[in-house]
Amino acid sequence: MNKEKRQQIFSRLQAQNPNPTTELNYNSPFELLIAVILSAQATDVGVNKATVKLFPIANTPEKIFTLGLTELKSYxxxxxLYNAKAENIIKTxxxxxxxxxSEVPNTREALESLPGVGRKTANVxxxxxxxxxxxxxxxHIFRVSNxxxxxxxKNVLEVEKRLLRVVPKDFLLDAHHWLILHGRYVCKARKPQCGSCIIEDLCEYKEKTIA
Structure with missing residues (x-):
């Protein structure tokens, strides 16, 4: 795909959704960190249903640590994978x-040193x-990018590095959210909704759906 096509793709995604953000509910970097740890192999909807009950009770490192493992698991x-996630959250x-x-660090190295935090979570x-x-x-991003x-x-790291290299700089800050949302609601895994896709004419997928 050439540079001009990518520019047009992200211009359209931006016009459709000028201020994209995560669908996880959070009010602080710490709440976001906990929500993202919980979101591994889970839906954002499912995580939000749990955190809407958890965060009013415990939304700081001290409060969750004081809550303890057994009580955290109940939320x-x-x-x-809630057992493993609960243990990681308490340790974190x-x-x-x-x-x-009690502050969430803002460097990759520090974030990835926390239990339950891998490269993807740190990036979010x-x-x-x-x-x-x-x-x-x-x-979603892996699928849409390919x-x-x-x-x-061939793998998520390869796609990550290539995206950082080829996404036009003006769009790089929000590209992660646009691509996730596009994959979640339009460019779906089993049947992409090509007929209602705003970038269909720019997309190079050869097996586009008609419906």
Whole structure:
């Protein structure tokens, strides 16, 4: 895909949604961090249903750590892998209290040192909470990048690096959100909705759907 096509694609996505953001509900970098940890192999809707009950009770490292493992599990038990996630969250809260003055760090290295925080989670927090130009490649972004031809790659890291290189700089800060939302609601895994897609004429996917 050439530079001009990418420019047009992101221009259209921006015009359609000028201020994109995550669909996870949060009011602080810490709440976002916890929500993203919970969102691994879970839907944003499912995470929001749990955090709407959890955050009014405990939304700081101290409060969740004081809540304790058993009580935390009772709030997040509807989410997949909740046992492991609860343990990681308690450990993360302890580290934030002891090492970071209860503040969420704003560097990749520090974030990735926290239990339950991998590269994708760190990228989401850096981009959404701290407005850094990172690219958190999930299954939606991986699919859209390959299917459309925007930034094809064999694995998520390859796609991430290529996106950072080829997405026009003016759009880089919000590109992560546009691509996720496009993959979630339009360029779906089983049947992409090509007929109602605003970038269909620019997309290089060869098996476009008619409906």
């Amino acid at each position: 997040i038990k509807t989410i997949g 809260c302890q580290i934030l209290i002891e090492k970071y003055n 927090v850096l981009n959404t909470a701290f407005r850094q130009s990172t690219m958190a490649v999930d299954t 299917r459309t031809g925007i930034a094809p790659g």
